[in-house]
Amino acid sequence: MRRVYLDNAATTPLLPEVREAMLPYLGEAFGNPSSLHDWGEPAREAMETARAQVAQLIGANAEEIIFTGSGTESNNFAIKGLALAQQSKGKHVVVSAIEHFSVLHSARTLEKWGFELTLVPVDKYGVVDPEEVRKSLREDTVLVSVMHANGEVGTIEPIKEIAQITRENNVAFHTDAVATAGTIPVDVDELGVDALSLAGNQFYGPKGVGALWVRKGVRIKPFLDGGVQEGGRRAGTENVPAIAGLGKAAELAKASMTSRTKHLTQLRDRLLTGLPGEIGHVVVTGHPQNRLPGHASFCVEFIEGESMLMLLDSQGVAVSSGSACTSRALKASHVLIAMGLSHAVAQGSILFTLGLDNTPEDMDYVLEVLPPIVDRLRQMSPLYSEFIKSKGGK
Amino acid sequence: MPIYSEKVMEHFMNPRNVGEIENPDGVGQEGNPICGDMMAFYIKVKDNRLDDIKFKTFGCGAAIAVSSMVSEMAKGKTLEEAMKITPRSVADELEGLPQNKFHCSNLGAQALHKAIQDYLSKKKKVEGGK
Numbered sequence: 001m002r003r004v005y006l007d008n009a010a011t012t013p014l015l016p017e018v019r020e021a022m023l024p025y026l027g028e029a030f031g032n033p034s035s036l037h038d039w040g041e042p043a044r045e046a047m048e049t050a051r052a053q054v055a056q057l058i059g060a061n062a063e064e065i066i067f068t069g070s071g072t073e074s075n076n077f078a079i080k081g082l083a084l085a086q087q088s089k090g091k092h093v094v095v096s097a098i099e100h101f102s103v104l105h106s107a108r109t110l111e112k113w114g115f116e117l118t119l120v121p122v123d124k125y126g127v128v129d130p131e132e133v134r135k136s137l138r139e140d141t142v143l144v145s146v147m148h149a150n151g152e153v154g155t156i157e158p159i160k161e162i163a164q165i166t167r168e169n170n171v172a173f174h175t176d177a178v179a180t181a182g183t184i185p186v187d188v189d190e191l192g193v194d195a196l197s198l199a200g201n202q203f204y205g206p207k208g209v210g211a212l213w214v215r216k217g218v219r220i221k222p223f224l225d226g227g228v229q230e231g232g233r234r235a236g237t238e239n240v241p242a243i244a245g246l247g248k249a250a251e252l253a254k255a256s257m258t259s260r261t262k263h264l265t266q267l268r269d270r271l272l273t274g275l276p277g278e279i280g281h282v283v284v285t286g287h288p289q290n291r292l293p294g295h296a297s298f299c300v301e302f303i304e305g306e307s308m309l310m311l312l313d314s315q316g317v318a319v320s321s322g323s324a325c326t327s328r329a330l331k332a333s334h335v336l337i338a339m340g341l342s343h344a345v346a347q348g349s350i351l352f353t354l355g356l357d358n359t360p361e362d363m364d365y366v367l368e369v370l371p372p373i374v375d376r377l378r379q380m381s382p383l384y385s386e387f388i389k390s391k392g393g394k
Numbered sequence: 395m396p397i398y399s400e401k402v403m404e405h406f407m408n409p410r411n412v413g414e415i416e417n418p419d420g421v422g423q424e425g426n427p428i429c430g431d432m433m434a435f436y437i438k439v440k441d442n443r444l445d446d447i448k449f450k451t452f453g454c455g456a457a458i459a460v461s462s463m464v465s466e467m468a469k470g471k472t473l474e475e476a477m478k479i480t481p482r483s484v485a486d487e488l489e490g491l492p493q494n495k496f497h498c499s500n501l502g503a504q505a506l507h508k509a510i511q512d513y514l515s516k517k518k519k520v521e522g523g524k
Contacts, residue, residue, distance in 0.1 A: 306454035324430040325454030330494060344427035380412050382434040382450040
């Protein structure tokens with residue numbers, strides 16, 4: 001049976017070159033980068049090489065990069081650290097309604113610590129209107145965070161336009177670029193942001209490593225205390241092999257971004273245009289054009305995402321879903337609900353995130369195996385029979 | 395997918411008694427799309443026994459497996475026996491359900507019980523009308 005991995009938003013595989021770059025630090029170059037002796041030297045060098053590689057990926061200075069344990073950690077660090085460092089100026093933060101939980105829940109934690117929170121809405125495509133951000137700003141606003149692109153619906157946000165507004169108002173602006181860094185061009189100066197999160201396992205690097213970039217001069221409260229690592233802002237012995245891998249992945253992503261994007265966009269468009277015709281009663285979620293290159297997301301009406309996911313898995317196809325049943329909390333995706341979709345439609349969420357290994361034949365295979373799965377589940381669905389009856393069918 | 399038992403997977407992949415019954419003796423529906431799952435049971439009763447039973451389900455793998463299992467457990471049983479099917483007995487027959495999915499099995503037994511109650515109340519009306 002054909003095996004087709006279309007869940008690169010969960011994690012990408014590790015590129016062989018990346019693994020090669022990591023191996024020395026799992027072997028003889030095991031030293032601690034903080035050690036002054038000869039064993040520390042290669043580890044220290046690996047860290048600084050990786051720091052430069054990551055900085056180059058996003059057009060930043062190497063000394064502004066802080067390595068973390070994940071994109072989630074970077075977001076926690078940014079939201080809490082930036083707000084706390086500026087709480088003497090004010091205690092109001094603004095984030096969009098469709099942020100990743102690592103941003104949203106960090107902002108909720110700030111609320112418990114006495115901050116006030118404003119959630120900025122999105123339109124039906126999941127786009128944040130910069131004017132909504134402007135309207136949400138107050139005298140005491142100290143932080144705005146809007147993601148560069150949403151990993152669930154693929155929509156790319158107008159970060160540059162929002163940054164103009166935050167600059168005019170002298171408010172720190174963080175963007176969660178976990179879905180974009182290493183995938184589409186990200187340049188911190190062009191975007192005009194003050195802080196930016198990224199994660200290794202989104203662009204063929206290892207899991208368990210991320211980075212937070214903070215513009216020089218922007219104050220942030222340290223995230224972990226107890227050591228001098230990462231300028232004293234993120235203490236703890238560094239995950240040197242993973243950091244070396246992140247650096248290599250960043251270098252490769254920058255070098256081959258154009259060809260990767262072309263490949264992914266072609267495959268994505270095959271699904272975006274092909275699927276609705278094959279199965280009917282399908283909503284493309286997210287912005288139709290302004291979306292991530294390898295990202296095709298839908299809501300299939302009258303059926304539920306997890307059962308689609310499981311039947312696709314039985315055919316060798318790996319996807320994900322934002323349905324309530326697939327989340328541990330059994331809640332419908334906050335992203336789809338914020339975009340105005342009904343709970344019934346949001347339940348039919350299915351998400352294809354493509355990768356470098358995928359081929360046009362993989363897309364044809366999906367277009368071949370999915371329609372019978374949808375049909376089978378619809379024949380089982382009381383919502384579908386209601387719909388057919390309402391149309392006067394059998 | 396190891397979050398589900400083999401038995402759950404088997405019923406999910408090959409659900410029994412899917413469909414609707416024309417002119418059913420009783421219908422029971424439980425759940426709604428907001429909570430995630432929705433099940434409808436249709437029954438035919440003969441000599442106080444569940445002569446036929448069919449279901450339609452909108453929901454996750456567990457919800458479909460639960461519906462299938464409930465239909466299998468109930469078919470041929472007397473109404474009293476069928477009313478004794480509980481969420482726990484369904485989950486046990488399925489060799490367990492993930493904890494956060496347990497509410498799905500509640501839905502299955504409830505929908506079946508509603509269908510039986512629907513039958514009984516209709517019967518009462520007919521008998522009362524005599």
